Amino acid sequence: MLRQLRTALRTGVVTEPGVPAEAAPLEIVGGRLREEIHRRFKRSLHIRQVDAGSCNGCELEISGLIGPHYDFERFGLHLVASPRHADCLLVTGPVTLNMAEPLRRTWEATPDPKFVVAVGDCGRDGGIFRGSYAVVGGVSSVVPVDAVIAGCPPSPAALLAGLLEAIGRRP
Amino acid sequence: MTIVTYVLATVVGLAAGFAGVGGMLGVGMSWRLPALLPLGGVSLVLDPLAGVFLAMIGFAAVPASLYALGDPRQARRGRGAYLLFVGAMAVVPLAGNALTFLLAWELMSLASYMLVVHDREAREAIRAAWVYAVMTHAGVVCLIAGMLLLGTWAGSFEVDAWRVAAPGLAAGSRNLVWTLLALGFAVKAGVVPLHVWLPLAHPAAPSHVSALMSGVMIKLGVYGLIRISLDWLGDGPLWWGAVILLAGAVSAMVGVLSAIVDRDLKRVLAFSSIENVGIILIGLGAGVLYHAAGLPALAVIGLTAALYHAVNHTAFKTLLFLGAGAVVHATGTRDMEALGGLIKRMPWTTACFLSGAVAAAALPPLNGFVSEWLTFQALLQNLLIEQPAVNLVFALGIAALALTGGLAVACFVRAFGISFLAVPRSDASAQAHEVPRAPRLAMTMLAVTCLALGLGVTVIVPALARVGTDLVGVVGTLALGDALVLDVSGNFASLSVPVIAVALALAGLGVFGGLVVTGRGRARPYETWSCGRMLQTPRMEYTATAFANPFKRVFDFFYRPVQQIDIAAHPASRLFVQRIDYANPTRSLFDDWLYRPLLAGVNRGVRVVRVLQSGSANLYLTYILLALLVMLVFA
Secondary structure, eight states: OHHHHHHHHHHOOOSOOOOOTTTOHHHHHHHHHHHHHHHHHSSOEEEEEEESSOOSHHHHHHHHHHSTTTOGGGGTEEEOSOGGGOSEEEEESOOBHHHHHHHHHHHHHSOSSOEEEEEHHHHHHOGGGTTOTTBOOSGGGTSOOSEEEOSSSOOHHHHHHHHHHHHHHOO | OHHHHHHHHHHHHHHHHHHHHHHHTTOOEEEEETTTSSTTOEEEEEOHHHHHHHHHHHHHHHHHHHHHHTOHHHHSTTHHHHHHHHHHHHHGGGBOBHHHHHHHHHHHHHHHHHHHTTSTTOHHHHHHHHHHHHHHHHHHHHHHHHHHHHHHHHTOSBHHHHHHHGGGSOHHHHHHHHHHHHHHHHHHHTOTTSOTTHHHHHHHSOHHHHHHIIIIIHHHHHHHHHHIIIIITOSOOHHHHHHHHHHHHHHHHHHHHHHHHOOBHHHHHHHHHHHHHHHHHHHHHHHHHHHHTTOHHHHHHHHHHHHHHHHHHHHHHHHHHHHHHHHHHHHSOOBGGGOOOHHHHOHHHHHHHHHHHHHHTTOTTSHHHHHHHHHHHHHHGGGGSOOHHHHHHHHHHHHHHHHHHHHHHHHHHHHHHHHHSSSOSSHHHHTOOOOOHHHHHHHHHHHHHHHHHHHTHHHHHHHHHHHHHHHHTOSSOOOOOOSSOEEETTTTEEEOHHHHHHHHHHHHHHHHHHHHHHSTTTOOOOOOOOTTOSOOOGGGSOOHHHHHHHHHHHTHHHHOOOOEEEEEEOSSOTTSEEEEEEEOOOOOHHIIIIIHHHHHHHHHHHHHHGGGOOSOHHHHHHHHHHHHHHHHHHO
C-alpha cells in the first residue's frame, strides 16, 4: 500500500490541462447553439438517433457528445428514447434495405414540426457502400433531409457545428 | 319457470330492501312463532342495524336477479338454491333468537354451497365447494358452541335476554363466547387467515351468485362481529377492538396484495373483497376501541365509517362481479391475459365496470373514496385515548389503510386496463359482443347507485350515524355538517363531495376544451409506436403478469415467487431454441405455514384414532359394554 501511495504521490496529475472555457471553440459553438435553440424552440431540442445500418463509427462520436467533455445537454440538447418525444431525427448509415421501412415509420411517428439531420458520409449519399445491392443509399432517398453533417465519422465538434447549421437553416 | 323464480327473487329483494330502509329509519318490528320449532321457535326482530343489512341484501338481490334474467339458460340450474339463498340471507339479520339465527345461517351456507358446485363437472368447482363447505362448517361449529354457551349462561336463547344478562357474566366467559363467535363470523367474512375459501368459491359460482356472495354474504360476517362486539355481549374490553382492527389491517393488506398479482378476473375481485372487509373491520375495530375507551361520539364515527363502507362495497362489488360476469359470458374466459380490446366491443359493460373500478380504487367522487376518508377521520382522532399501546394499534391501522389505498388503485388500473383496453389478446376476446338489455340495466342501476352513494353522503352518513347511535347509546345527536359539507367531530375535518365532483368535472372540461381549442387540426392519427417493427401483434402488449411483476419483487417476502424456466433446444444444437416455457407462480403463505401443517396434524391424529375401528364385530360389542359400564358407574 505504501508503494502505491508513493507512486501516486510521485506521479501527480497526468490528465491534459483543460482549455480555458471562454476561449475554446466548443464553448463558442455551444453558446451560439444554446441561444439559437432558445430562440427557436423556447426550451430545448430533443433528438432521436436512428441507426439505419451504420458501422457505429458515427454512434461512437455521437455518444462522445453525451460524455463529460462535450456534455451537450448543457447547451439544451437532449437524446430521447422515442421518436414520439423528438423534434429532430439524427440518422446515420447508408440506409440498408431492412432499415428503410423502419426509418420511414420512425419519421412518420415523429410529431410535426420536425427536421432530419443525416450524419456521416454514408448518411449523405451511401458513402463507400453506395451502389451496394444491400443499401438504398443516402437518408434523403427515404425521408426528406434538412441538413447533412459530412465526415467519416464527423467529430463531436463537427456534429455540434452541423446541428447549429441545421437549426440556423430552419425557417 | 326460471323467469318466474328470478322475478320472484327481484320482488323479495325489493320488499326486503324497503323493509330494511324502514328499519334503518326507526320502524321497529318483531314477529314471533314460538310453536313452530323447539328451543324458542322462530323469532324475527327488525331494528336499525338489522335494517341496514336487510336493505343491503334486498337492494343487491334486485340487480343480481335482473342480471340472471338476461341469461335464463345459464341461470336455470340452481334457481331454487338461489331463491333459498336470498331468502335465508334476508332472515339472518332479522333473527331474534339463537335457533332462528343458526337455522338461517346454515340455510344460507348450504344454498351457497349448492351454487358454488353449479358447474358440477369442473374439478376446480368441486374442490372450491369442498373447501368452502369445510371452512364454513368449521365456522358454524364455533357459532353453535358460542351460542349454546351464551344461552346456557344467560339462561335464555333470546337475543333480548342476552343483552340483559351479558353485563352480569364473568369476564372470562364473555371473552370465551366472544372469541368463539368472532371466529365463526370471521370465517364467513373472509378475514385473513380464514379467507382461503373465498378466492376459490367466488370464481366458481355463476356471476350473479358471486356478486351476492361477495357483495352481501360476507357482510353478514361483519354484521355478526358488530352484534357481538357492541350489542349482544354488552361492553367489552379494549382488546376486542384491537383484535378486530389488527385483523382488518392484515386482511386489507393481504387481500390487495393477492389481488394485484392474480390473472383470473373474478379471483381478483374476490381478493379485493377480502381487502374491503379488512377496511370495514378497521373502521369497526376503531369504533369498538373508542367505545371501550369511553368515547361514544368517536365510536359512532368509526361504526358509521364501517357501515358506510359495507354499503358502498356492496354496491361496487356487486357491480364489478356482474361486469366480470358479462365479460365471461361474452368471451368464455376469466383469464385477463386472454382479454383486452373489450372497450370497443362492449362499451356499455366497460363504462359500468370502470365506474365500479374507480369506486373500488377509492377515487373521488365515487362512494369508495368517501367511506375510506371517513375511516381515516375515525382513526386519526385516536390521540384522544391516552394509552400508547392503543395508539400503536391505531397507527398500524392507519398505515395499513394508506398502503391498501395505494395498492388498490394499482390493482384496478391493472384489472381494467389489461382486460378492457388495447387490442384483443385472443380470438374469444376479439369476437366478444355486448350483453343483453337486462344485465346492462342491472349494471347501470348499480353504477348510478355508486355515484349517488358518493354524492349523497350528507344524507346517508347521518342516517347511518343514527344506527350507530342506537347501538352505542350516545346521548344527543352528532352534528355532521349541512347539506353540502360533511363535518367530522366539529372542526376536525370536513369534506364536500359535490364540490369535488364539480371541480373535477370543470377541470376535465377545461382540459378537454383547451385541447379542442388549441389542438384543432393539429392531431395526426398514426399507429402505435412499436420501435419501427413491421408487425404489431397482441403479444407485444403489456400483460397482467408484467404489470404485477414490480409488486412481486418489492413484496417478495409475501409472494415468495418461484422462477420456472424450461428451455427446449433443437436436437442438433443447444443454440437453436425451439420453445421456452416461463412461469413465475407465487406461493401461498397460509397454505404452507398454516393449513398444510394443520391438515397433516389432523391426518396423523386420525390415523391414531383409526386403530379403534378394526372391523371386528366382537370388538365393537366390547366397546358398547365398556361404554355402558362407564355410564352406569358415573351416572
